[in-house]
Amino acid sequence: MSEPVVRPKRVILKISGEGFCNAKARGIQMDAVVHIAEQTAAAAKSGTQMAIVLGGGNILRGAQFTSGATHIHESTAHYMGMIATVMNGLALQDALESLGQETRVMTAIKMDGVAEAYIRRRALRHLDKGRIIILVAGTGSPFVTTDTAAAQRALELDADILLKATRVDGVFTADPEKDPNAKLYDRLTYAEVRQQNLRVMDQEAISKCMEYAMPIRVFNFKVDGNIERAVAGEDVGTLITK
Ligand code: UDP
Numbered sequence: 002m003s004e005p006v007v008r009p010k011r012v013i014l015k016i017s018g019e020g021f022c023n024a025k026a027r028g029i030q031m032d033a034v035v036h037i038a039e040q041t042a043a044a045a046k047s048g049t050q051m052a053i054v055l056g057g058g059n060i061l062r063g064a065q066f067t068s069g070a071t072h073i074h075e076s077t078a079h080y081m082g083m084i085a086t087v088m089n090g091l092a093l094q095d096a097l098e099s100l101g102q103e104t105r106v107m108t109a110i111k112m113d114g115v116a117e118a119y120i121r122r123r124a125l126r127h128l129d130k131g132r133i134i135i136l137v138a139g140t141g142s143p144f145v146t147t148d149t150a151a152a153q154r155a156l157e158l159d160a161d162i163l164l165k166a167t168r169v170d171g172v173f174t175a176d177p178e179k180d181p182n183a184k185l186y187d188r189l190t191y192a193e194v195r196q197q198n199l200r201v202m203d204q205e206a207i208s209k210c211m212e213y214a215m216p217i218r219v220f221n222f223k224v225d226g227n228i229e230r231a232v233a234g235e236d237v238g239t240l241i242t243k
Contacts, residue, residue: 057085079143109141
């Protein structure tokens, strides 16, 4: 008998920068942003509280500047990456609000006049009022990624699950975009992810989730309805638990 579906009360949805542009493109393309907005607005109608952590890889990743061949210090590049996530956040905010969904953008790097500062208790208040909060600028510190920010926010905001939206169907035995024989896992443990070196989220994010038993679901957000399904607690993609 299949397990009953338990609707989470509060979720963190991590969307990478790749969600903001079409395949093989870079930057922000509004049709891609509107797609995310439509899917997340529909999911929020269910009553589950949603905090969205955004990536910025469609614009810039700090690690591109590691070689020492540029005049930009790597930490500067990481700050540029964090600012990229703010741009995505502003685009998503307007797209969501144009659909009638109330939102707040909250930034980990103070940016008065652009967005509110991230303050945990204020974030919880917005969620209680039914607003989608869009969390940008990652953790506010360089040398980590927005996956780590998502794990961090999931823990501090007492989310029931961290939903990692990707452009593939979940976690596979190998990269499904390169290996046609790659098999999709339904379920995994944190230990299996680490032992098999499966590319789910960065190590720091997995470790944090493992330490505090925060479930992670990896799923394909390009499929219409999948964000709604994942937010509803349905069995889509790969579920990672202890
Ligand atoms: N970043 C950072 N600290 C953080 C989050 C992000 O320095 O807490 C920088 C980092 O350089 C990262 C970039 O911002 O590469 C964009 O974020 P990320 O690569 O996670 O975006 P995604 O791959 O999810 O689109």
